[in-house]
Amino acid sequence: MELKYLTDKTLLNDTLRLAKREREISVEVLHHLNEIERRKLYSELKYSSLFDYCVKHLGYSEGAAQRRISSARLMVKSEVVMEALEQGELNLSQASAMASYVNNFGTQDIPKLMKLASESGSAKKLQENLEKKKSNAEVTFSFSVKLSGEEMKLVREMKAELDLNDKDLLLELTKITIPPFQRPSRNPIIIYLAFYRDWE
Numbered sequence: 001m002e003l004k005y006l007t008d009k010t011l012l013n014d015t016l017r018l019a020k021r022e023r024e025i026s027v028e029v030l031h032h033l034n035e036i037e038r039r040k041l042y043s044e045l046k047y048s049s050l051f052d053y054c055v056k057h058l059g060y061s062e063g064a065a066q067r068r069i070s071s072a073r074l075m076v077k078s079e080v081v082m083e084a085l086e087q088g089e090l091n092l093s094q095a096s097a098m099a100s101y102v103n104n105f106g107t108q109d110i111p112k113l114m115k116l117a118s119e120s121g122s123a124k125k126l127q128e129n130l131e132k133k134k135s136n137a138e139v140t141f142s143f144s145v146k147l148s149g150e151e152m153k154l155v156r157e158m159k160a161e162l163d164l165n166d167k168d169l170l171l172e173l174t175k176i177t178i179p180p181f182q183r184p185s186r187n188p189i190i191i192y193l194a195f196y197r198d199w200e
Contacts, residue, residue: 020088027086030072037072071095074102078110090114093123101130 003011033050036042042053054065071092075082081098084090090098094117101113116133120126147155159165 023086023088026092027075027082030068030075030085033068033072034076037069067092067096070099074099077102077107080110080114084114090117091123094120094126097123097127097130101133 006014033054036053037050042048042050042057045053045057047053047056050069051062051065054060054068055062058065060068071081071085074095075085081090081095085092085095098110098113098117102110113130116129117126120129
């Protein structure tokens with residue numbers, strides 16, 4: 001390609017135009033990857049996963065493939081992320097770093113993550129800030145436990161005696177150390193209750 005005959009202005013303008021087009025194409029690729037994954041078309045080509053397809057069929061390096069897949073999946077979860085990628089406010093490395101956090105803690109923090117990405121600048125700095133945020137983050141989860149009438153009665157007695165709510169009671173129970181020989185193959189909560197009853 002002969003570029004040496006271009007004027008400075010033309011060269012700069014062309015580069016700006018191509019960079020913008022490059023971002024647009026990158027986002028188009030992400031949309032296509034999402035649709036390929038939705039249809040599981042990679043399996044028709046005998047690939048075990050979208051990642052395998054990206055590396056072996058599209059020729060991406062493993063890192064480049066993972067960044068695109070993570071960014072594509074995050075883009076599905078958030079239009080804000082999609083628009084930021086389209087406008088060049090967010091790059092694939094930053095989006096991939098954010099995706100790891102969102103997978104663990106949910107999408108509710110995406111606006112804050114976008115601000116953090118802007119303030120961090122580089123993907124490496126963003127990753128460092130996200131690791132700090134992860135270490136200080138509160139994880140919300142829920143589960144159900146089937147208790148007998150006797151076990152439920154014991155739970156109520158413990159809550160009343162210790163003046164604890166459900167969350168604090170569970171946290172207290174997890175501090176109890178049960179010798180290995182006392183650990184039957186039962187629900188951990190039931191084991192804690194049984195241990196508490198014996199200890200009483």
